[in-house]
Amino acid sequence: MTRRVFGESVQGASHIRNGRECQDSLKKVEKDENTLILAVADGHGSDSCPYSKTGSEVAVNVFCKIMGDYLETYAGQPELLLTFLKREGDTKVAQAIDAEWKRRILKIHSKYKREIIPDKEAIYRMYGTTLIGLVITKEFIFAFQLGDGDIVKVSEMGVQNIIEADKILGIETHSLSKSEAWKKAITFIKKQEGNEPLPVMYMLSSDGMANSYKNDDEFKKTCSDYFDLLKEHGAKAVSDNLKAWLSETSELGCGDDITALFAYFEKGDCLV
Numbered sequence: 197m198t199r200r201v202f203g204e205s206v207q208g209a210s211h212i213r214n215g216r217e218c219q220d221s222l223k224k225v226e227k228d229e230n231t232l233i234l235a236v237a238d239g240h241g242s243d244s245c246p247y248s249k250t251g252s253e254v255a256v257n258v259f260c261k262i263m264g265d266y267l268e269t270y271a272g273q274p275e276l277l278l279t280f281l282k283r284e285g286d287t288k289v290a291q292a293i294d295a296e297w298k299r300r301i302l303k304i305h306s307k308y309k310r311e312i313i314p315d316k317e318a319i320y321r322m323y324g325t326t327l328i329g330l331v332i333t334k335e336f337i338f339a340f341q342l343g344d345g346d347i348v349k350v351s352e353m354g355v356q357n358i359i360e361a362d363k364i365l366g367i368e369t370h371s372l373s374k375s376e377a378w379k380k381a382i383t384f385i386k387k388q389e390g391n392e393p394l395p396v397m398y399m400l401s402s403d404g405m406a407n408s409y410k411n412d413d414e415f416k417k418t419c420s421d422y423f424d425l426l427k428e429h430g431a432k433a434v435s436d437n438l439k440a441w442l443s444e445t446s447e448l449g450c451g452d453d454i455t456a457l458f459a460y461f462e463k464g465d466c467l468v
Contacts, residue, residue, distance in 0.1 A: 200431030201226060203457030206442045208404060210451030216241060219249050220402050220455040223256035227267060235259040235329040236345060236455050238402040240371065244321060250304060251323030255372055258296045259329040259340065262289070267331070274335040278387065281338050285383035289340070293327070294378035317375060324373035328400055330358070332459060339384040342377060343370040344403040350423040351396045355416040359384050397423045398459040405456060408449020426460050
């Protein structure tokens with residue numbers, strides 16, 4: 197199976213003007229020719245979250261590590277893994293991600309001898325971040341979301357939100373930094389159809405992407421535009437121009453950091 201996996205994180209236009217680093221992180225793990233793990237995290241970047249860039253980096257690493265461990269544990273048993281994720285995705289899996297992120301944050305905070313704070317919850321808040329992730333195998337797709345951001349699938353059938361995330365009014369969002377954060381996680385799992393027509397594009401994006409458009413219809417139109425560009429010009433052309441396009445989107449839009457991570461399966465390939 198041939199596929200193209202690429203992405204970029206860009207510093208938001210307002211962050212450039214204010215001297216704030218990009219708080220987004222992304223990670224992709226191509227386990228084998230049939231298995232992908234993708235993750236995007238958006239650090240909160242507020243004054244109360246001075247280390248949220250670190251928090252987002254830890255988040256994408258934790259998601260890829262934990263999902264990779266599950267894939268190895270259930271190697272050769274995809275139906276058992278599918279059943280486990282269906283039953284435990286928003287409980288045991290979410291708890292594992294939440295606990296491991298917090299464990300690593302405390303270790304990092306201690307390692308760099310940062311502020312001595314007896315309250316662990318206060319430490320977590322300094323590293324606050326969201327997290328979205330996607331696992332694509334030939335048997336199923338599994339999506340995870342805690343906080344804002346978008347996971348979409350685009351095909352000739354149109355644009356589909358894989359997860360309809362909770363929407364919180366204003367600038368607030370669910371966060372890995374909060375107590376029992378796992379309870380706010382949303383997961384989705386779907387068995388792959390063996391003869392799904394291609395091409396197909398999956399895109400994970402931080403909320404700076406969608407928030408740069410007036411409404412959801414305009415955002416989905418942009419997703420379709422990327423799909424059309426991939427079909428017409430190929431993944432290399434889109435990848436080569438992606439950073440500039442995302443920077444322009446931020447400049448003309450909300451000014452926030454933007455991350456977009458793509459997995460594109462070309463026509464003529466097969467998902468099985």
